Amino acid sequence: MALAGLRVLDLADECASFCSKLLADLGAEVIKVEPPGGDKSRWQGPFWGNLSHPEKSLSFWYNNTSKLGITLNLESNEGQEIFRSLIDRTDVIVETFPPGYLDGLGLGYKTLCESNPGLIMASVTGFGQGGPYSKYKSCDIVASAMGGQMYVCGAPDTAPLKPYGQQAYYTASLFAAVGILMALRVRKHGGQGQHLDISLQEAVAATLEHVLVRYLYEGVVSGRQGSFHWNRSFCLLPCKDKYVVLSPLIEWETLVELLDSEGMASDLTEARWQDEEYRTRHLDHVVEVLQRWTKAHTSAELFELGQLMRLPWAPVASPEDVLVSPQLRARSFFVPVAHPEAKTGFSYAGAPYKFNRATWDIKRRAPLIGEHNIQIYHHELGYSREKIDELSSRNAI
Amino acid sequence: MLDFTRVLAGPYATRILADFGAEVIKVQSRKTASGSELNNTGYFNTWNRGKLSITLDLSHPVGRELAIRLVDISDVVMENFTPRVMANWGLSYQSLQKVRPNLIMVSMSGMGQTGPWRDFAAFGPTIQALSGITFLTSFTPDYPLGLGYSYADHVAGLYAALAVLVALEHRDRTGEGQYVDLSEYEAMCTLLGPAIMDCELNHSPVVPRGSYPDYALAAPYGCYKCQGDDRWCVIAVFTDEEWQALRSVLGNPPWTDEARFSTAWQRREHIDNLNELLEQWTVQHSPEEVMDLLQGVGVAAGIVKNAREVAADPQLTARHFFATVTHPTLGETTFDSTPIRLERTPARFGRAAPLLGQDNRYVYQELLGIGDRELTELIEAGVIS
Numbered sequence: 001m002a003l004a005g006l007r008v009l010d011l012a013d014e015c016a017s018f019c020s021k022l023l024a025d026l027g028a029e030v031i032k033v034e035p036p037g038g039d040k041s042r043w044q045g046p047f048w049g050n051l052s053h054p055e056k057s058l059s060f061w062y063n064n065t066s067k068l069g070i071t072l073n074l075e076s077n078e079g080q081e082i083f084r085s086l087i088d089r090t091d092v093i094v095e096t097f098p099p100g101y102l103d104g105l106g107l108g109y110k111t112l113c114e115s116n117p118g119l120i121m122a123s124v125t126g127f128g129q130g131g132p133y134s135k136y137k138s139c140d141i142v143a144s145a146m147g148g149q150m151y152v153c154g155a156p157d158t159a160p161l162k163p164y165g166q167q168a169y170y171t172a173s174l175f176a177a178v179g180i181l182m183a184l185r186v187r188k189h190g191g192q193g194q195h196l197d198i199s200l201q202e203a204v205a206a207t208l209e210h211v212l213v214r215y216l217y218e219g220v221v222s223g224r225q226g227s228f229h230w231n232r233s234f235c236l237l238p239c240k241d242k243y244v245v246l247s248p249l250i251e252w253e254t255l256v257e258l259l260d261s262e263g264m265a266s267d268l269t270e271a272r273w274q275d276e277e278y279r280t281r282h283l284d285h286v287v288e289v290l291q292r293w294t295k296a297h298t299s300a301e302l303f304e305l306g307q308l309m310r311l312p313w314a315p316v317a318s319p320e321d322v323l324v325s326p327q328l329r330a331r332s333f334f335v336p337v338a339h340p341e342a343k344t345g346f347s348y349a350g351a352p353y354k355f356n357r358a359t360w361d362i363k364r365r366a367p368l369i370g371e372h373n374i375q376i377y378h379h380e381l382g383y384s385r386e387k388i389d390e391l392s393s394r395n396a397i
Numbered sequence: 398m399l400d401f402t403r404v405l406a407g408p409y410a411t412r413i414l415a416d417f418g419a420e421v422i423k424v425q426s427r428k429t430a431s432g433s434e435l436n437n438t439g440y441f442n443t444w445n446r447g448k449l450s451i452t453l454d455l456s457h458p459v460g461r462e463l464a465i466r467l468v469d470i471s472d473v474v475m476e477n478f479t480p481r482v483m484a485n486w487g488l489s490y491q492s493l494q495k496v497r498p499n500l501i502m503v504s505m506s507g508m509g510q511t512g513p514w515r516d517f518a519a520f521g522p523t524i525q526a527l528s529g530i531t532f533l534t535s536f537t538p539d540y541p542l543g544l545g546y547s548y549a550d551h552v553a554g555l556y557a558a559l560a561v562l563v564a565l566e567h568r569d570r571t572g573e574g575q576y577v578d579l580s581e582y583e584a585m586c587t588l589l590g591p592a593i594m595d596c597e598l599n600h601s602p603v604v605p606r607g608s609y610p611d612y613a614l615a616a617p618y619g620c621y622k623c624q625g626d627d628r629w630c631v632i633a634v635f636t637d638e639e640w641q642a643l644r645s646v647l648g649n650p651p652w653t654d655e656a657r658f659s660t661a662w663q664r665r666e667h668i669d670n671l672n673e674l675l676e677q678w679t680v681q682h683s684p685e686e687v688m689d690l691l692q693g694v695g696v697a698a699g700i701v702k703n704a705r706e707v708a709a710d711p712q713l714t715a716r717h718f719f720a721t722v723t724h725p726t727l728g729e730t731t732f733d734s735t736p737i738r739l740e741r742t743p744a745r746f747g748r749a750a751p752l753l754g755q756d757n758r759y760v761y762q763e764l765l766g767i768g769d770r771e772l773t774e775l776i777e778a779g780v781i782s
Contacts, residue, residue, distance in 0.1 A: 002563045002564070002566050002567040002570075003563070003566065022559065026563055043614070044612050044613050045591075045595075045611075045612030045613070045614075046591055046594070046599065046612050048598050048599070050599055050601075052614075058591050058594040058595055059590075059591040059612060061594070062590040062591050062594055063590070063591075127712050128712070128716055128738070130715070130716070131711075131712045131715040131716050132711050132712055132715055133692075133711070133712040134712075135692075136692045136697075136699075137692065137695060137696065137697035137698075138697055138699070139613075139615075139633045139635075139697050141608060141610075141618065141619070141620070141631045141633055141699075142631055142633060142697050142698065142699035143699075144631075145620070145629075145630075145631040145700060145701040145702065146699045146700060146702055146710070146712075147702070147707065148702050148703065148704055148706075148707035150608075150620065150629075150631070150701050151629075151701050151702060151703045151704075152545050152546065152703075153534065153542070153544055153545055154542060155542060158536065159608070159620045159621075159622065159629060160608075160620050160629055160701045161534060161535075161536065161542060161607060161608055161620075162607075162608040162620070162631075163534045163544050164530055164533035164534045164589070164592070164605065164611065165533070165588060165589055165591070165592060165611060166611065167548070167588060170552075170588045171551070171552070171555065172736070174552070174555040174556065174559065175555065175736045175737050176737075177559055178413060178555065178558050178559050178562065178737060179737040179738075181559065181562035181563065181566065182417055182737070182739065182742075183739055183742075184566070185562070185565065185566075186739070186741070186742050188569070194739055194740045194741040194742065195739075195740040196737070196738065196739055196740070197738040198736055198737070198738065199712075199716070199736060199738075201710075201712065201713070202713070202718055202736035203736045205707055205713065205718065205736075206551075206733050206735065207551035207552075208546065209405065209521070209547045209550065209551070210440070210546060211546065211704050211707075212443075212704055212707060212708065212732075212733055213440050213443050213732075214704065215704035215708055216439065216443075216708060216719075216730075216731045216732065217438075217439025217440075217442075217727075217730070220704075221703050221704050221705050222703075222704055223627075223703075224545065225545050226542060226545075227540075227541060227542045227543055228545070229522050229545060229547075230545050230546050233520075233522075234520070234522040234523075236526075236531070236541055236542075236543060242532075243532075243541050244526075245522055245523060245526040245531065245543075307514075307517045307518065310518050311518060312517075312518040312519055312520050312522075312523045313518075313523070314519070314523040314524075314526040314527045315526065315527070316526045316531050316532050316541050316543075317526060317527050317528070317529050317531075317532060318529055318532045318533075318538075318596075318602065318603070318604075319529045319589065319592050319593050319595070319596040319602075319603045320596055320602055320603075321529070322528065322529045322586060322589070322593055323593060323596060323597055326512075326513050326514070327508055327509070327512045327513060327515075328582075328583065328586065330511065331509055331511060331512050331580070331583070333580075333583050333586065346594070346597070347597060348590070348594065349583075349586050349587050349589070349590045349593050349594075350583075350587075351583075351587065352553070352556050352580050352581070352582075352583035352584035352586070352587055353556055353557075353559075353560045353577050353578070353579045354509070354577065354578040354579075355560070355563070355564070355567075355575055355576070355577050356490075356575060356576040356577075356578075357567065357573060357575050359563065359564075359567065359575070
């Protein structure tokens with residue numbers, strides 16, 4: 001596999017666990033380094049069976065596939081020594097501690113790269129390593145707000161709405177993974193690693209499509225548009241069962257014909273509606289007429305009908321729908337992952353890239369707390385089992 | 398990189414690589430350089446800075462021959478046409494691999510190259526709807542709102558850039574090229590992994606709940622109205638310590654002492670009430686005040702920034718997040734740089750996006766060795782438009 005032999009130490013919490021998952025599923029050897037008792041991200045839901053338990057967090061499972069797991073107390077002197085001995089054969093570290101925290105423990109990038117000049121450290125924080133907000137606390141809603149995403153999400157007459165899921169963490173993780181692979185390429189010429197500084201706020205601000213562009217070039221401050229796409233080229237309309245996303249402004253004649261064939265076009269057959277600008281200015285009326293038509297159909301009917309006419313229509317799917325999507329199933333998008341403790345396997349969302357050479361695979365489920373302590377501390381570092389017990393009783397691991 | 402991509406998802410991928418020094422040759426044509434592919438616009442400048450532009454008419458057989466010659470000198474080909482378009486032009490991976498055995502080719506599409514929906518028309522909003530994020534980004538299940546912009550295009554672009562780098566790594570190790578089939582629909586679905594698993598393993602529907610913390614035990618947590626017109630803040634309290642700190646900033650009003658707010662679980666139970674009460678305090682302050690006061694005591698809080706505020710944000714400004722370059726017709730232009738901050742080998746933003754066909758001479762003559770006379774003939778024949 002493409003990244004086989006690459007060793008990554010994952011110190012990240014929920015803000016960037018996904019980064020090294022991407023690398024692990026591509027063949028890298030990723031060791032998740034957690035404090036004794038497990039990383040706090042294990043207490044993030046959802047939980048299997050809906051009861052919180054550190055070995056049953058579905059978000060932890062999903063974000064930590066293919067990784068090994070050890071426990072290590074970085075705040076103890078012994079823990080720090082052990083960490084330093086792991087660094088020698090490490091290519092990449094991913095961490096999400098507040099800026100300066102690792103430096104304070106003598107484990108900052110500048111110190112570690114002295115003994116391992118090829119080391120690449122990716123630090124993912126709310127606002128980055130320096131700057132006036134670098135000491136501020138962040139989380140997904142703060143990143144979404146400070147990055148400019150929340151302001152444009154929601155309706156004009158509601159509060160701003162945070163997009164679902166911890167999107168800032170995922171995009172930051174993707175940016176970090178890209179940066180790490182670039183740093184690895186640079187390292188091939190000259191052998192030197194480097195520090196990669198990723199800010200959640202910037203990850204959000206860099207993925208806003210038109211929002212900053214319209215302001216920087218036209219001085220327009222985009223606002224909330226409800227269920228309309230920002231330029232009104234798409235809208236959500238209710239069907240008999242759920243909602244559908246339609247494109248009310250394009251292929252106008254085709255659309256009117258569809259409605260007219262069912263006697264539901266109302267006044268939209270009149271000539272003035274053929275002018276795109278006119279339609280945009282009076283979109284509310286268009287939507288009103290369209291709604292009466294969509295309510296007479298199911299979202300599945302309109303999905304099929306629209307796509308037959310090559311219109312970019314789609315049902316507003318829920319996660320249940322995604323699980324049974326014929327397209328995802330045909331492409332084997334969901335992959336089985338064994339969970340021996342559960343005596344069963346579960347289906348996980350897989351990867352969106354299919355390489356023609358075997359390059360991607362979920363090797364194993366996320367590690368249990370300290371699952372690979374023996375493998376790493378005993379087999380690799382050579383500590384005796386007695387020593388491991390001792391270190392454990394002193395809370396060093 | 399030979400870049401056949403258009404609009405946002407594809408160009409966003411090649412932009413990342415161009416920012417870090419890849420020579421990206423964007424293949425355009427006079428016929429199709431319109432809308433978001435119109436060179437002299439802010440949108441195009443933002444997504445295509447640093448790239449080269451050539452014009453080439455792929456519907457012309459000689460155009461396709463030239464494309465093959467360009468592939469011969471390229472490490473990577475990226476395209477985001479609907480499936481079969483490239484094959485119909487004789488430019489499938491199978492064909493191109495014969496020209497350049499170690500070629501890396503990435504095909505981005507809405508649904509992927511295979512499957513019953515592969516030929517479906519899809520844009521960002523379509524894909525977002527199919528992935529579940531539109532349904533889940535709402536205050537209630539009965540009235541979905543969605544994100545309002547094409548976030549999915551960025552996500553696909555990031556995955557595509559990652560795929561190129563992975564393929565390059567594979568090539569370095571083995572000498573082999575690679576074909577990558579990337580689906581934007583699947584890309585979006587991967588960012589909803591936990592919700593999909595919740596639904597599957599717990600056999601229960603996952604429903605939207607506004608800006609609630611999806612799965613974290615946090616309260617108060619949400620978006621609160623502030624002083625001023627359409628001004629809002631966000632606050633997120635995760636620990637008892639942070640709750641006490643918040644209370645102290647509020648001046649320990651009696652309501653914060655109530656038993657039903659005393660533990661994290663209870664606060665989460667009563668989050669609606671808690672949020673309402675907290676908003677009575679926030680409305681008396683600007684979001685800047687709220688952020689300063691709360692961050693000052695270690696509580697996560699932020700301003701809901703609009704585009705103007707993001708452009709003037711002190712943190713982004715201090716980190717030089719926005720770059721400025723001179724564009725031949727637009728003048729001084731500004732765009733977001735990159736969140737990828739490599740300390741030793743940072744991205745460079747020396748060039749605006751190209752004008753249409755601006756680099757024809759360089760690419761066709763210097764790189765392909767086409768002489769003046771042949772170039773003129775090709776232009777006259779409309780092959781190079």
